[in-house]
Amino acid sequence: MPGRSPAGPAADPDLDIWRTLPIAQQPTWSEHAHYAESIAELGSRPPLVFAGEVDVLRERLAAAAQGKAFLLQGGDCAETFAGATADKISARVKTILQMAVVLTYGASMPVIKMGRMAGQFAKPRSSNDETRDGVTLPAFRGEIVNGFDFTPESRAHDPRRMVEAYNTSSSTLNLIRAFTQGGFADLRSVHSWNKGFMANPAHTAYEQLAGEIDRAVRFMDACGADFEALKRTEFFASHEALLLDYERALTRTDSRTSQPYDTSGHFLWIGERTRQLDGAHVDFLSRVRNPIGVKLGPNTTPEDALALIEKLDPNREPGRLTFITRMGAKNIREKLPNLVQKVTESGAQVLWVTDPMHGNTVTSENGYKTRKFDDVMDEVRGFFEVHDSLGTYPGGLHVEMTGDDVAECLGGADPIRQEQFDDLYESVCDPRLNHKQSLEMAFLVSGALAKRGIQS
């Protein structure tokens, strides 16, 4: 049937227009001996997500855009193949679920849970190369492109890695689905994990809130709440749609609607470095039905934002477009108001989410890429302040985090110090909040959400 190929990549020629447009941050591998076969292999594999799930997510995000839900999106800056173990995946899912319970209580509304997981393998970089001790090699661009080891073999771009990224995403997603549907996500277990966090004397400031949640759970139990239903939860997969070879090969025509869906994940975002209006990324993502995010840095003008809306969400469909602002703590109070105001005046209904990580990266005195917990929280506070003052809705949180006890970001109530980096810094790209810092952030944001609830 013309234009319809449910078993392989969608055939619509418009899905290839991006190939004629300027494109940033791509690997140099089109002449590689294994390029064509790797793309063909991906094209023959089953979709990772079902288009119906993607539609459900769009509805959930529409509710968030209307101030009736809150998005929690978190995970590694860069997933790795070796890091896709049961322990690490379960720790990350567990931490996101723990954060979500705390946020649900504060917001008194549903929290949409989404991992930067099962596909977050491609990284845009500031520089094409990296030099160490006088040796210059291609920069690490995420394991879907090349290896982290600093050798010429490892840093060579290899398209076969796309198939490995697909396989790793598939097994990660399988485990996420098992955890979130098979009883692991039971509200009572999640709540009891949070009691472990409270046992740390550093966290006494959160005792009142934790106590309130505890009473709420016991109250629900006493009322005979259906805890069976609370044993399962929705959980969505997302990543930056940077590597268009991969995204295109996994784009399928949905047999129900005949529309193209990028089945590599439920939600895809365009990064700050690839959001050029006439560039390949904006064009390609404008043509798939998934909900789309765009990162907006401090230099974004209201005109840029309005033009992105016009291209990516011409029908002004709630849930279609999320703006993920990453201004930096120093800029947010100055830069965000004008943007939100002009977008709101235009009548567009986007979902506003804060990424308090990427505008707050610094280098520690001992040479590690890091972020201060206080700066991160300051940006989150600024985000809430701006939306409060404009009467708009701060609809979500996008964080680089892990469930493990790493030392990558500085500070927190049980503070991480730079001396710990040599032993406990594991990220292959940006620094992540560790398990405790992530939960602490959830308690702080929950408090902010609860205050809004009382005000409204």
Ligand SMILES: O=C[C@H](O)[C@H](O)COP(=O)(O)O
């Ligand atoms: O995750 C985001 C980017 O890939 C990352 O911040 C770029 O880092 P770099 O400036 O070290 O290249």
Ligand SMILES: C=C(OP(=O)(O)O)C(=O)O
């Ligand atoms: C690359 C990233 O962010 P940004 O595009 O905002 O720099 C990221 O989210 O890891």
Ligand SMILES: [Mn+2]
């Ligand atoms: Mn990052």
